[in-house]
Amino acid sequence: MSEDLAPSFAGDTVLVRLRFSPVLRELLASIVHRVHAAPFTLPNAPVVDASAEQDADWHTAWRDSLRERSDLDTTALDALVGDARFGVANLPLTPVAAEAIMRACARVRLHLRDTILRDLRSEEVYGTLDIYRRTVAEQQGYACYRLLAMLEEDLVYQLDPGLLRS
Amino acid sequence: MSAFTHPPQFAATPSVVPDTDTRTIPAHDPMWNVVVLNDDVNLMSSVVHIFRQVFGYSTERARRHMLEVHQLGRSIVWTGGREAAEHYVHLLQQWHLRVQLEAHV
Numbered sequence: 669m670s671e672d673l674a675p676s677f678a679g680d681t682v683l684v685r686l687r688f689s690p691v692l693r694e695l696l697a698s699i700v701h702r703v704h705a706a707p708f709t710l711p712n713a714p715v716v717d718a719s720a721e722q723d724a725d726w727h728t729a730w731r732d733s734l735r736e737r738s739d740l741d742t743t744a745l746d747a748l749v750g751d752a753r754f755g756v757a758n759l760p761l762t763p764v765a766a767e768a769i770m771r772a773c774a775r776v777r778l779h780l781r782d783t784i785l786r787d788l789r790s791e792e793v794y795g796t797l798d799i800y801r802r803t804v805a806e807q808q809g810y811a812c813y814r815l816l817a818m819l820e821e822d823l824v825y826q827l828d829p830g831l832l833r834s
Numbered sequence: 835m836s837a838f839t840h841p842p843q844f845a846a847t848p849s850v851v852p853d854t855d856t857r858t859i860p861a862h863d864p865m866w867n868v869v870v871l872n873d874d875v876n877l878m879s880s881v882v883h884i885f886r887q888v889f890g891y892s893t894e895r896a897r898r899h900m901l902e903v904h905q906l907g908r909s910i911v912w913t914g915g916r917e918a919a920e921h922y923v924h925l926l927q928q929w930h931l932r933v934q935l936e937a938h939v
Binding site for chain 1: 873874875876877879880882883886887893924927928929930
């Protein structure tokens with residue numbers, strides 16, 4: 669396998685190195701905790717086509733497995749954002765833990781997009797958002813959404829430095 | 835443990851079929867497409883990383899699929915046997931991508 673055929677980790681440790689206000693950390697912690705406690709929902713309803721020979725047990729096993737993975741990931745993110753050093757100091761992660769954090773970031777961001785941020789257009793989420801015309805809940809949700817995206821992106825570029833070069 | 839967390843096992847096609855077995859054995863099993871759908875939440879960089887992780891694709895190939903998803907709304911990221919396709923769908927869903935499995939025609 670050539671060097672380019674699979675992610676090559678720059679080292680054994682990935683750093684959480686974002687810096688931001690402790691107030692934002694507390695807000696993020698409360699949102700992550702809330703999502704963690706919320707019932708798990710698959711991001712996409714049609715797992716596979718209904719015509720296949722899949723029975724209820726098969727679907728239950730599929731969903732349970734996804735739920736189990738997601739719970740583990742969100743537990744890891746919950747612990748990270750609950751750490752008082754998060755946002756003010758570098759925190760080391762193993763590559764496996766970093767990927768768990770990435771998956772959990774996606775889960776929380778999807779949840780925010782479907783709930784607090786559901787009235788925002790895509791162009792607003794990724795472009796210019798007039799934050800002062802938004803409710804306090806939307807402002808807070810948007811801040812957390814962007815922060816989690818920054819965290820996820822910083823981790824992925826450390827896990828897969830080739831993405832930055834290409 | 836469910837079968838979803840293990841790589842699929844590919845059984846070799848038996849070279850000798852017992853002559854007492856009169857069932858029809860299809861020459862080729864149907865093929866299935868693993869299709870990733872666009873969303874406005876997952877990051878482009880993350881999606882490239884996921885395709886590289888799950889399928890072992892080069893950065894260039896993974897990026898091509900990511901851009902296809904982004905620009906066209908969907909990309910067939912893998913085609914093959916049912917069991918392996920289900921495995922890949924499950925792995926991609928762990929990353930919260932929108933994925934479908936559809937018959938290859």
